[in-house]
Structures are given as C-alpha cells and as structure tokens.
Amino acid sequence: MRQARSFIVITMVFLLVFALAACGSGDNTGTTDKASGSDAQSSSEPITLTLQTPVTGQERVSDKIIADYQAEHPNVTIKVDALDLGAHNVKLNTQAAAGALSDIVVVNAGAAMQPYVDAGLLAPLDDILSKDGLKDTFLPLVLDGYKFNDQQYALPMAYNLTALFYNKALFEKIGAEVPKTFEELVEVSKKFKEAGILPIALAEKEAWTGGLLFGSVLTRQNGGPGFIKDVLDGKRNFHDPDFVxxxxxxxxxxxxxxxxxxxxxxxxxTGLNQFLNGEAAMHINGTWISAAFPTAKAINDLRVTEFPTVNGKGQITDFSAGPGIALAVSSKGKHTEQAKDFVHYYMKHFPGVSLDMDNAIGIAQRIDGDLKAKGYSELNIQIQELFTKIKRVEPVDANLNAATSESHNKTLQNLFVDPDVKPEDVAKEYQDAYEANK
Amino acid sequence: MNGGLRVSRRIYAVFVLPSLLVYLLLVFFPILTSVYFSMLNWSGIGKAKYIGIENFVNLFTKDKVFWTSLKNTFLIVGYSLIELPITLLVAILVNRHVRRSNFLISVYFIPIIMSSVVVGQLWKAIYNPVSQGGMLNKILISTGLESWTKAWIADPSTAIYALIIVGMWQVFGYYVLLYFTAIRGIPDELFEAARIDGAEGLKADLHITLPLVGYVIKISTILMVVGALKAFDIVLVMTGGGPAHRTEVISSYMYNMSFISLKYGYGSALSTVLVLLCLIATVIMNRAFKRFD
Incomplete structure (x- = not known):
C-alpha cells in the first residue's frame, strides 16, 4: 500500500514538473491577447479587430503602433493572435478552408498568397495605398509581389535578400580573404575545415535553407535572374546546362x-546560432536573421557581403531577394473598412517606429535618418547598404508552387548525404517534380 | 439481469448517447470527411476538383516516398513487437527480484510523461556528431571505437534505426508498468500451490504468469502496433523525415504533404491508408488472439 502511494506521488510530482515546464515555454510562443486599456467613452460602436500574425521578433514595433492606434481610436480594440510561423500558416490554411480569415492577416508574397486571392478571401487595398502618399514610402518594385490582376492585396512589412554572412575574426585567424568567387568559397571552406573551424553553418533539417543557397548559385551561373521564370514560361527546362x-x-x-x-x-x-555565436566562419541566409542579432554573442565580428560569382558569371549586384511578410485584410470581415484604416495607419508609422526601435533593417519601406547615430550595429548598417546596391532581383521561392519547391528542396537535401549523384539525374528529378505538380 | 440494478434499454441509450455522439463527431465524422477529401485535388484553400481514386493510384504506382514511409512504418511495428516480450520479461524479473520495485517502475515510466519534443532533443544531444557535443560518439571515441562514430540521425544507413531506438525507449516503461500491474494481480496462492507441485521460476512463469496476463498481452500488442503505425512526433522533432525522406513514416509524410506541400487531397489519401492499416492490424490481431482465448 505504501509502495503504491509512493508510486503515485512520484508520478504526480513528475507530471507537475513537466506540466509547469510546458507552461513556461508556452508563454513564449502562445497566443497574446491585447485588450484596449482605454475606458474612454466613444461615440461610435465598439469594434474588435483580430490580427493574425506569426511571431516575428518585431513585437516591440507592432505593440507600439497598435497601442497608438487604439489611443487615437478608443472604440477599436486590436486583438493580436500570434503563433510561430509554421502554426500560423497552418491556421491560415484552416481558416481559409472554412472560408473566413481573421480581420487582418499576415501573408507571404507571390504563389503563397495566390490561393487566398483566387478564393476571394482578401480585400483589395489600392484605395488606402493611394491615400496620404503611402505608396511612395515603399521601395521600388517591392509592391509587385502582392499584386494580382492589377490590384494590390497586401502591403509588405519586410523585404529580404540573400547574402553571404561571415565572421571577420575567424577569417583573420586563418589569414584568408573573403571569397569573391564560388571557387574561392570552396577553397576557403577547405582551409577552415583543416583549421578545425566549421566553414559554413547551415540548418538542412529545414530543407529550404539548402534551397536558398542553391538559388543564389543558380542565379549567378545563369548570368542573372530569370531562370525559373524561363522554366515557367516554357522557354527552358531543368535539363539546361546552366542548371546542371x-x-x-x-x-x-x-x-x-x-x-x-x-x-x-x-x-x-541551432544552425543560425552556431554562426551568430562565432562557431562558424560563414552563413548563407536571408537578411531576416537581423531579428536575432540582439542576442548574437559574436555580433561585433560579423559582417555581410554579396554572394560570390560562379564560374565568373553573374553580377554581384543581382540578388536573390524576396518580398517578405505583408499585411492583408479579410474581405469577409464585419469591419473591413476599419481594418483597412488600421493597415493604412500601421504602414504609415511602421518605418518611423521601426527606426526608433533599432528594427529598421530589411523593411520594405524607405527610412529617413542616420542609422549610425541611432546606434545600429556595423552589420546592420552593412545590410542596409546592400539594399541600396540592388540592380536586379531573382524572387526567392515565390514562383514555384509549394509542392514543387518542397520536392526540389528534398532533392537537394539528398545531396548532403550523397554528393556524388550525377548532376544530370538531379536535373531529371527537378524536371519530373515540376511536371508532376504543374 | 439477475438482481442488482435493473436498467432498461432506454436508460442505457440515454447514458451512452452523449459520449457516442461526441465520439461520432470527433472520430467517425473526420474519418469519413478525410476519405472524401482523399478523392479531391485540393490545396486546402479555394476550389477542389473531384478526381476519384487518382490520388490512390499515384500513391501506389508512382510515389517512391510512400513506399519508403510504408517500409519505415512496418520497421517500427516490427521492432515494437520485439520489444514487447522484453518488457514482459523485465516486469517478471522486477516483480520477483527487486524489493522496492514500485520505485523502479516509476523511474521506467518517466519517459512516457516527458513531452516528445523533450525526448527528441535529448536524444539528439546523444546522437549528435562530436563537433556538436554528441554523447554517444564521445563515448565511442573514449573507448577506442573511433571508427564507429557517425552522425547517427543524418546518416541514411542508421537514421531510421536511431529513431526506432528512441521510440522504443520512450514507451518501454509504459508496457513494463502494464505487465507489472497485471502480474501483481495474480494471487500469491497460485504460485504457492505451484511451488508445492514443484513448479518454480521460469516454469511457474510459463504455466501461471503467461496465461493469467494473457489479456494484457493482447491489449498491449494492439496498443503497441497501432501506436507504432501512428509514429509521428519523434520523427518530426528529430529529422523531419529527412535526410531526403529516408526516415519518413506515413504520418510524417501525410503532414508534410498536407501542410508543407499543400496537397491536402493527397495528404488525406495517405491518412485514409493509415486508418485502413490500423483497422486491418486490429482485426488481424483480434482474430489471432481469439485462438488463445
């Protein structure tokens, strides 16, 4: 009997400990509700708008803008429903399948948002875009990724490009130059490996990370952007010599x-932090990683540069770049006009607030102000300079549908365990996957 | 109904109905809808196109990954079945030879109450390459078996087995507990009587323990097989089905298809196959056990 009781007690204690541990971590990623603190008497009816967003690491900025908006519109409450990106996407799809999105939703550009537009779930935003010169605050070309049938369906918050991040201190340690060509990149990787330093940190469990790196290689070898577009237009295919x-x-x-x-x-x-904490010499990723810079141990040694040329081909002013997450408004909501008004307010104030909060790197709008004076790190200022060098852009992953991209990424993932597969066979797998998922 | 409570059929119905409705709504209805979805070409959003059994035809004739995932799933089932007799043996031995056995059983049970994410990360720390602090590889090096070191869950030749071991470790305590309680429930008099007749130790186990825990063997086999067929969380946490689908199981493939590749209809076809597999396995096992009953 006593033994039975001790069994129960021990089990209960462990259950409690793990339940508490689970709650503790849940606070970081769970849903956050923000109710209006204002008791002001309002002349109009109270309105609650739900903002469905992934956790972006930029919550300081959005919290501030939302609080300001609610102060100016006492009758409006913005409820923030924040999930991590994967869960957010699943929730969007589930809501879409049920035929109604939250009032305001965060979406991704291009092929990823096309289904929502086609299903008539999003409201066009052209009217708020032309109001108060909002359109002119955006960087050139960036709005196009959210345009369908000549109508603007979302306003971007982020603009990302792929670049080669490197650790200056580690390069100095082995006395190597930062690679300007892909061939140098291969050589310097061997050097780092000999010196016992991890050359490039990647996170290939998420197969898209390898896809991102390969996309940059392809754009260079192709002599510039446009390969995927040519494939989609039927002018070329994956058996192309440049692809192989x-x-x-x-x-x-x-x-x-x-x-x-x-x-x-x-x-x-894990992969990202290996680089950010100074354990790896290089990292190839999108500039969105700047959200993680505040916790990076090696931040003062980190620098960024353009992706190298391949076989001497490609311009370093060509970037694999992608419009990132954007705000969109549900067409089926009860308060569509109010939601549009909020989005207008949000985008209007986004650059200013972001700048003040050390968060203006990689946003889709122009920022006025001296980054150095505002205390931005060397790396962030370098990233901002890269944005001014863009001449041509290859859209990242936005053109092929989800099934094709996923299949291509898995084909690449296989090369990491078996790099001796004949390139022609890889090309065939790419082409087959593309045709099967057309 | 001789004596005791007399309950009319109507009363039965009243009491059963609520949970029956909930069951139908939460289990049966989704199964039927997913069978319907499996006949659609649908991304989960917008318009769906009815394509009959095309998804299933593609699944069985064109999709290599499906066969890999099916093979891996059966591999997990196979190893789980090997694990069952071991848990029974451990339960018997613990019951006979360990004095404060309840404590030991509680310790065995801990992995079950740990979240799979925790278990996955824990084992990742064990399997990692030395450069990332992998415990297993460090032990191998310190014992002079350096040539055996591997990136266990990234190497296609070992990845699925590495995952199977984690899964087996995780559920081990659960089945030991099941058997342990069943053995505890056997009256001591039976063993005493057997001892008088000269049956002790293994002989007693064979003729008393085994038959009397038969019902637990049945239920635990069904639980184990169905659980193995549905294996998902450890795979997702540790490898995500990679490298290049080598550790994909049916449920992880279903998840990837439905929510990453956005082929909701195809994912539903996979889930239909999974439901059928579970159903067939349960029927077969019930039949098989009927012989012993």
Whole structure:
C-alpha cells in the first residue's frame, strides 16, 4: 500500500514538473491577447479587430503602433493572435478552408498568397495605398509581389535578400580573404575545415535553407535572374546546362566539407546560432536573421557581403531577394473598412517606429535618418547598404508552387548525404517534380 | 439481469448517447470527411476538383516516398513487437527480484510523461556528431571505437534505426508498468500451490504468469502496433523525415504533404491508408488472439 502511494506521488510530482515546464515555454510562443486599456467613452460602436500574425521578433514595433492606434481610436480594440510561423500558416490554411480569415492577416508574397486571392478571401487595398502618399514610402518594385490582376492585396512589412554572412575574426585567424568567387568559397571552406573551424553553418533539417543557397548559385551561373521564370514560361527546362552546372558547383561545396557533419538533422536555430555565436566562419541566409542579432554573442565580428560569382558569371549586384511578410485584410470581415484604416495607419508609422526601435533593417519601406547615430550595429548598417546596391532581383521561392519547391528542396537535401549523384539525374528529378505538380 | 440494478434499454441509450455522439463527431465524422477529401485535388484553400481514386493510384504506382514511409512504418511495428516480450520479461524479473520495485517502475515510466519534443532533443544531444557535443560518439571515441562514430540521425544507413531506438525507449516503461500491474494481480496462492507441485521460476512463469496476463498481452500488442503505425512526433522533432525522406513514416509524410506541400487531397489519401492499416492490424490481431482465448 505504501509502495503504491509512493508510486503515485512520484508520478504526480513528475507530471507537475513537466506540466509547469510546458507552461513556461508556452508563454513564449502562445497566443497574446491585447485588450484596449482605454475606458474612454466613444461615440461610435465598439469594434474588435483580430490580427493574425506569426511571431516575428518585431513585437516591440507592432505593440507600439497598435497601442497608438487604439489611443487615437478608443472604440477599436486590436486583438493580436500570434503563433510561430509554421502554426500560423497552418491556421491560415484552416481558416481559409472554412472560408473566413481573421480581420487582418499576415501573408507571404507571390504563389503563397495566390490561393487566398483566387478564393476571394482578401480585400483589395489600392484605395488606402493611394491615400496620404503611402505608396511612395515603399521601395521600388517591392509592391509587385502582392499584386494580382492589377490590384494590390497586401502591403509588405519586410523585404529580404540573400547574402553571404561571415565572421571577420575567424577569417583573420586563418589569414584568408573573403571569397569573391564560388571557387574561392570552396577553397576557403577547405582551409577552415583543416583549421578545425566549421566553414559554413547551415540548418538542412529545414530543407529550404539548402534551397536558398542553391538559388543564389543558380542565379549567378545563369548570368542573372530569370531562370525559373524561363522554366515557367516554357522557354527552358531543368535539363539546361546552366542548371546542371549549378548542381555540380553545389556538390563541389558539399564535397569540400563546407557544412556541419550531419547537417540534415540540424535545426534552424541551432544552425543560425552556431554562426551568430562565432562557431562558424560563414552563413548563407536571408537578411531576416537581423531579428536575432540582439542576442548574437559574436555580433561585433560579423559582417555581410554579396554572394560570390560562379564560374565568373553573374553580377554581384543581382540578388536573390524576396518580398517578405505583408499585411492583408479579410474581405469577409464585419469591419473591413476599419481594418483597412488600421493597415493604412500601421504602414504609415511602421518605418518611423521601426527606426526608433533599432528594427529598421530589411523593411520594405524607405527610412529617413542616420542609422549610425541611432546606434545600429556595423552589420546592420552593412545590410542596409546592400539594399541600396540592388540592380536586379531573382524572387526567392515565390514562383514555384509549394509542392514543387518542397520536392526540389528534398532533392537537394539528398545531396548532403550523397554528393556524388550525377548532376544530370538531379536535373531529371527537378524536371519530373515540376511536371508532376504543374 | 439477475438482481442488482435493473436498467432498461432506454436508460442505457440515454447514458451512452452523449459520449457516442461526441465520439461520432470527433472520430467517425473526420474519418469519413478525410476519405472524401482523399478523392479531391485540393490545396486546402479555394476550389477542389473531384478526381476519384487518382490520388490512390499515384500513391501506389508512382510515389517512391510512400513506399519508403510504408517500409519505415512496418520497421517500427516490427521492432515494437520485439520489444514487447522484453518488457514482459523485465516486469517478471522486477516483480520477483527487486524489493522496492514500485520505485523502479516509476523511474521506467518517466519517459512516457516527458513531452516528445523533450525526448527528441535529448536524444539528439546523444546522437549528435562530436563537433556538436554528441554523447554517444564521445563515448565511442573514449573507448577506442573511433571508427564507429557517425552522425547517427543524418546518416541514411542508421537514421531510421536511431529513431526506432528512441521510440522504443520512450514507451518501454509504459508496457513494463502494464505487465507489472497485471502480474501483481495474480494471487500469491497460485504460485504457492505451484511451488508445492514443484513448479518454480521460469516454469511457474510459463504455466501461471503467461496465461493469467494473457489479456494484457493482447491489449498491449494492439496498443503497441497501432501506436507504432501512428509514429509521428519523434520523427518530426528529430529529422523531419529527412535526410531526403529516408526516415519518413506515413504520418510524417501525410503532414508534410498536407501542410508543407499543400496537397491536402493527397495528404488525406495517405491518412485514409493509415486508418485502413490500423483497422486491418486490429482485426488481424483480434482474430489471432481469439485462438488463445
């Protein structure tokens, strides 16, 4: 009997401990509700708008703008429903399948938001875009990724480009130059490996990270943007010599031992933090990683540069870049006009508030002000300079549908465990996946 | 109904109905809808196109990944079935030889109440390459077995087995507990009587313990097989089905298809196959056990 009781007690204690642990972590990613603190008597009816968003790391900025908006519109309450990105996307799809989105939703550009537009779930935003010169605050070209049938369906908050991040201190340590060509990148990777330093931190458990890197290789080898578009237009296919050569180059880098051992099991944040904490010499990723800079141990050694040329081809002013997350308004909501008004207010104040809060890197709008004086890190200022160098853009992952991209990424993932696959066979797999999911 | 409570059929119905309705709504209805979805070409958003059994035809004839995931799923089932007799043996031995056995059983049970994410990360720390602090590889090196070191869950030749071990470790305590309680429930008099007749130890186990815990063997086998067929969380946390689908199981593939590749109809076809597999497995096992009853 006593033994039975001790069994129950021990079990209960562990249950409690793990339940508490689960609650503790839940606070970070769980839903946050923000109710209006204002008791002001309002002349109009009380309105509650729900904002469905992924956790972006920019909550300081959105919290401030939302609080300001609610202060100016006492009858409006903005309820924030924030989930991590994967869960957010699943929730959006579930809501869409049920035929109604939240009043205001955060969406991704291009092919990712097309289904919502086609299903008539989003309201056009052209009227608020032309109000108060909001349109002129955006960087050139960036709005296009959210345009369908000549109507604007979302306003972007983020604009990202892919670049080569590197650790200056580690390059100095082994006396190497930052690679300007892909061939140098392969050589320097070998050097780092010999010196016992991880050359490139990647997180290939998330297969898109390898896809991102390969996209940059392909754009260079192609001599500029446009390969995927040519494929979609039926002018070329994946058996193209440039594509096959890009795969060969990609395999060269893997064979040089540039990545972590067992990279296909490395989680996204593990890979990212290996670089941010100074354990890896290089990292290839989108500029969205700037959200993680405040906690980076090696931040003072980190720098960024353009992705190198491949076989001497490509311009370094061409970037794999992508419009990022954007605000959109549900067409089926009860208070569509109010939601549009909020989005207008939000985007109007977004650059200013972001600048003040050390968060203006990689936003889709112009910022006026001296970043250095505002205390921005060297790395952030370098990133901002890259944005001014963009001449041509290859859209990241926005043109192929989800099934094709996913299949392509898995094909690439296989190369990390078997880099000796014939490039022609990889090309065939790419082409087959593309045709099967057309 | 001899004596005791007399309950009319109507009363039965009244009491059963609420939970029956909830069951139908939450289990049966979704199964039927997903069977319907499996006949659609649908991204989950917007218009769906009815395509009959095309998804299933593609699944069985064109999709290599499906066969990989099916093979991995059966591999997990197979190893789980090997694990069951071991848990029974452990339960018998613990019951016989360990004095404060309840404490030991509680310790065995801990992995069950740990979240799969925690278990996954824990084992990742064990399997990692040395450069990332992998415990297993460090032990191998310190014992002079350096040539055996591997990136266990990233190497296609070991990845699925590495995951199977984690899964087996996680549920081990649960089945030991099941058997342990069942053995505890056997009256001591039976063993005493057997001892007088000269049956002790293994002999007693064979003729008393085994038959008397038969019902637990049945239920635990069904639980184990169905649980193995549905294996998902450890795979998702540790490898996400990678490298390149090598550790994909049916449910992880279903998840990836439905929510990453946005082929909701195809994902539903996979889930239909999974439901059928579970159903068939349960029927077969029930039949098989009927012989012993």
């Amino acid at each position: 050569e890009s795969i060969k180059k990609f395999e060269d880098l893997i064979k040089a031992g540039a990545f972590q051992e067992g990279v296909t099991a490395v989680d996204y944040y």
